[in-house]
Amino acid sequence: MMDYFLLAFLLTVFLSIILNIFFKRFEIPTIIGYIVTGIIVSEAFELKSNENLEHIAEFGIVFLMFTIGLEFSLRHLMSMKKEVFVNGGLQVFIGGLFLAVLAYYILNQDDYNSLIIGLALALSSTAIVLKILNDTRQISQPYGRKSLGILLFQDIAVIPILIMVDVFSSNQSSVAELVIRTLFMASVLIVLLYLIGKYIINWLFYKVIQTKSNEIFIATVFFLVVGSGTLAHGFGFSFSLGAFLAGMMMAETEYKHQIEADLIPFRDILLGLFFISIGMQINIDVIVSNIFIILMLVLSIMLIKAIVIFGILRTYQSTRVSFKTAVTLSQVGEFALAVFGMMSSRGMLEPQVAQVLIAVSVISMFATPFILKNLNFFADLIEKDVANQADGTIKPQSLRDHIVVFGYASLGQEVVYRIKERGLVYIVIESDISLVELGRERGENVFLGSAFSKTTFDNACVKTAAAVIVTVTNEQKLELITRNITNYDANIQTIIRVSEDEKKELFADLGNNFHLVSQEKALGRLLVHEALQCKIDKNLGKSVI
Known part of the structure; x- marks a missing residue:
């Protein structure tokens, strides 16, 4: 009896694999393959759930x-x-x-x-x-x-x-x-x-x-x-x-x-x-x-x-x-x-x-x-x-020499602010609908899309972009996005923010087109910039007096 059920199990797994390989050629979801497998197995082996x-x-x-x-x-x-x-x-x-x-x-x-x-x-x-x-x-x-x-x-x-x-x-x-x-x-x-x-x-x-x-x-x-x-x-x-x-x-x-x-x-x-x-x-x-x-x-x-x-x-x-x-x-x-x-x-x-x-x-x-x-x-x-208004999804664009920003969380919003200060053309891709809605309310070029989708890359004209900036801070997602960018086009100029440890362990093997900005150095430059600004403001105050 045990051998019979073991054989039925092996054939079930094999059948589900074959059916799903066949169905995928016609873009039929794997769910259908599993349900059809259950029907065939129940009829062939007279087994019921x-x-x-x-x-x-x-x-x-x-x-x-x-x-x-x-x-x-x-x-x-x-x-x-x-x-x-x-x-x-x-x-x-x-x-x-x-x-x-x-x-x-x-x-x-x-x-x-x-x-x-x-x-x-x-x-x-x-x-x-x-x-x-x-x-x-x-x-x-x-x-x-x-x-x-x-x-x-x-x-x-x-x-x-x-x-x-x-x-x-x-x-x-x-x-x-x-x-x-x-x-x-x-x-x-x-x-x-x-x-x-x-x-x-x-x-x-x-x-x-x-x-x-x-x-x-x-x-x-x-x-x-x-x-x-x-x-x-x-x-x-x-x-x-x-x-x-x-x-x-x-x-x-x-x-x-x-x-x-x-x-x-x-x-x-x-x-x-x-x-x-x-x-x-x-x-x-x-x-x-x-x-x-x-x-x-x-x-x-x-x-x-x-x-x-x-x-x-x-x-x-x-x-x-x-x-x-x-x-x-x-x-x-x-x-x-x-x-x-x-x-x-x-x-x-x-x-x-x-x-x-x-x-x-x-x-x-x-x-x-x-x-x-x-x-x-x-x-x-x-x-x-x-x-377009209802879904907010990224549609095919016609852009060249623009900047593509992945992520519209706090860092992404700061990046967009700096890009707009310089009058540059940009487009933002974000997977969180609430952040997309926030960007739309502010009049930003923020669209709903996935950094793991080739269609999103195509629609955002990534190949003709001047640069791609990845503002995602999660280590796992950041690594997946960088690999996805490399697989899409190894020559895309990409800027990412990493820690010193991540730079050594995860992103050391990326090509020269990846520009790694150390968050420690970036923070250090920002702190010094703010200190100098305070000094300038203080001196201006004295000169006014």
């Missing part, structure tokens, strides 16, 4: 939510409170009610079941949407931020939905008890994780770093992520919510970027396993026998969700941003599969109804990468004229 596999696969979402949490500190989350609590709350409740009516009349479910099914169908796919937004670097665009905010609330909403399954299947608790218990447990969990983050995590990482062992560092991160997820699960919440809160705690530490770099390979492998398990849940026979009702439900559900989200956002957002967000979140998510599985195990759903709902969810998830790949094309049909 079991509880143990689903638990392992769920860690893909856990680590995805953790890495997202690393990018969103508590202060950042509170700055998104409208996107999370207002937009997300309205989307789940309004969309859930409309979809509950659909379940009541189309699937012939009773009131309680229809409500739970409607709320579950209102949830979107955190795993697919965030992976695609991260891979395409769209997470920092306006519609990406709106999508993320709604997804965060949906992840929180999973908690009361699962508790509702408990309540309505056992009839031992009232709705009032459900709300009170959820709020109490949420408050205790947040306070506990806050205290751990404030008084333990920095001290623990400090001790771990002193060991100079990368294995111990990674093991510590794994322990904190899984431990936070387990703590959240113990309070009745999802593992992924706990992981997200853990990420937010670690976002406040100086080890944030090292943690992210070490975990990304593990996250992506586990996410692949998750999507394979999704494909294994599809029953081809049920889909064939109910194909018309399934397709009707898929179209109806995605249309209802898109209309609700568009209506909510359009009250204060542009048509383009509202449309892109609505389409991005129109699919049914993986957490709905957990809800349907729980309802089925409690006898609340008939097996065939459960399979129809699972098929609807998976098909909508399957279609999402193809839809998002052509999202800009569909958005242009709705509102083309304001695309």
